[in-house]
Amino acid sequence: MAVVNHNSSIKxxxxxxxxxxxxxxxxxxxxxxxxxxxxxxxxxxxPASHSEIERFLTDDNMCVLGAFVDEEIVAFAVGIFSGYxxxxxxxxxxxxxxxxxxxxxxxxxxxxxxxxxxxxxKLQKRLQSELLNVALGADIDYVVVTxxxxxxxxxxxxxxxxxxxMDITIYKVEGNAYKRYLMFLKGKSTGT
Numbered sequence: 001m002a003v004v005n006h007n008s009s010i011k012x013x014x015x016x017x018x019x020x021x022x023x024x025x026x027x028x029x030x031x032x033x034x035x036x037x038x039x040x041x042x043x044x045x046x047p048a049s050h051s052e053i054e055r056f057l058t059d060d061n062m063c064v065l066g067a068f069v070d071e072e073i074v075a076f077a078v079g080i081f082s083g084y085x086x087x088x089x090x091x092x093x094x095x096x097x098x099x100x101x102x103x104x105x106x107x108x109x110x111x112x113x114x115x116x117x118x119x120x121x122k123l124q125k126r127l128q129s130e131l132l133n134v135a136l137g138a139d140i141d142y143v144v145v146t147x148x149x150x151x152x153x154x155x156x157x158x159x160x161x162x163x164x165x166m167d168i169t170i171y172k173v174e175g176n177a178y179k180r181y182l183m184f185l186k187g188k189s190t191g192t
Contacts, residue, residue: 107143
């Protein structure tokens with residue numbers, strides 16, 4: 001697939017419910033591309049369902065940002081404000097991590113994907129930086145993300161942004177278990 005360079009015409013904005021179908025279609029393109037590259041797609045990206053993306057777009061504790069070229073979405077990222085109990089139910093984490101996260105205000109970087117034709121143009125980094133600005137402007141203790149050890153590009157971007165690997169965890173989805181690094185960045189209330 002050809003790489004398209006429209007860096008100057010890319011606009012970042014908050015997504016709305018009217019973007020739902022375009023986000024789902026974009027996600028399918030990315031998944032198909034990953035399947036062509038690897039038989040282990042879920043090791044890198046676990047797709048969000050229609051209802052999950054709809055919730056991301058309508059819940060006031062969630063922020064969905066999109067990168068658009070001529071009103072067409074080419075990348076999106078999700079951030080979620082929450083407390084410990086609402087977010088770690090699907091993660092198998094150590095007691096040490098549970099004690100660190102207990103009663104903390106968290107911002108989770110949840111999803112960030114880019115259409116294949118727009119990859120390698122720092123869109124993931126740009127969206128992630130915008131979400132970090134949202135998170136670090138709020139009174140949170142930690143920005144938290146899970147990333148597959150196989151997703152080297154995302155892992156390197158997060159390390160460059162100051163995230164630290166704090167634990168190895170297992171993410172359970174529909175009876176399947178996926179290894180993930182649990183990474184943290186200190187928020188405003190813990191001292192950045």
